Amino acid sequence: MSTYIRFAILSLLLIAIPSAANAQKSPIIDFDQANALYAEGKFEEAATAYQKLLPEHQSASVHYNLGNAYYHLGEYGPAILHFEKALALDPRNPDIRANLELTQEAAQLTPPPPLWAEIVADFAPVNTWTWLAVVSFWVAAALLLLAPLYRWKGPLRGGLTALSILILIASGIGLYGWHVRGSYGVVLTDEATLSVAPTASSPGAGSVKAGELARIRKQHGDYYLVTVGDNKFGWLPNTVFSPVWD
Incomplete structure (x- = not known):
């Protein structure tokens, strides 16, 4: 097909x-x-x-x-x-x-391979990871700090503590993965020109295809400093480029 x-x-x-x-x-x-x-x-x-x-x-x-x-x-x-x-x-x-x-x-594009943190992030939206991080942090804190005050010991407490810490670690990885995703944008037009400086009169430093993912390094006015792949680097105006997360 x-x-x-x-x-x-x-x-x-x-x-x-x-x-x-x-x-x-x-x-x-x-x-x-x-x-x-x-x-x-x-x-x-x-x-x-x-x-x-x-x-x-x-x-x-x-x-x-x-x-x-x-x-x-x-x-x-x-x-x-x-x-x-x-x-x-x-x-x-x-x-x-x-x-x-x-x-x-x-579009004849080969997207870059995702980082391992991005793969973990895909298991849930960012809001879900945030809630898991908050809840697991306070549960772990309660088990580690408050439970001894009430002399709660035994394997159940140890198991719950370990589980909450594991969920906290996974949530941190997931949130980092979404942080990485949030630093990307997409080229909107074909043969968009990368500029040496964030101005309309700047000389070109190469071109990129519509649909390519670019890592945002910084923003200056209406321009984004981006890296595309391993060997393309320059400024793109917001007329031809948009962050995935506004």
Whole structure:
């Protein structure tokens, strides 16, 4: 089965991604209208409709559907950006990840291998890791500091203490993985020029393709200093580049 047929089949699942979980955050009528435009093949109008729901109504389903609309318009950079945003909100969703990979394949991109901390981070959204870190920290603190005051000893206390510390360590790794993810952005346009300095008149230092992931090193005004891969380094304006996390 070809890549594009597989993508078309997966794209049909956009209606199945539940918006009910975000019903109180995003206007259902507008979301359904955008879905109707998408179903009619009016991808440009659908993309505009989904964009109007952002940024006040962030949800994985809106970003996912917007990514699908951009894919069908051949705008792989924005499509990849919104699939990445959707994954940040719903990292365990297989449909989002599949369509991201298919879009990268269509754009002839090879994404960099994830760090081990990013692999751990994918098991839960950043908010879940934060809550696990807070709860496990206080549970461990209580077991280590307060339990001896009440003379609570034995294997149960030891086991709970070890478990809470392990969860705290895993949460720290997961949060670090999301910190790394938060330092990335996506190139939006093809053959975007890396500049030597953060000015419009600066000479070029190479070019990057639409959809490429770039690590953000610093921001100066409307420009981002980024590294792409192992050998590309320079400034990109916000007209051709956007962070995954705003």
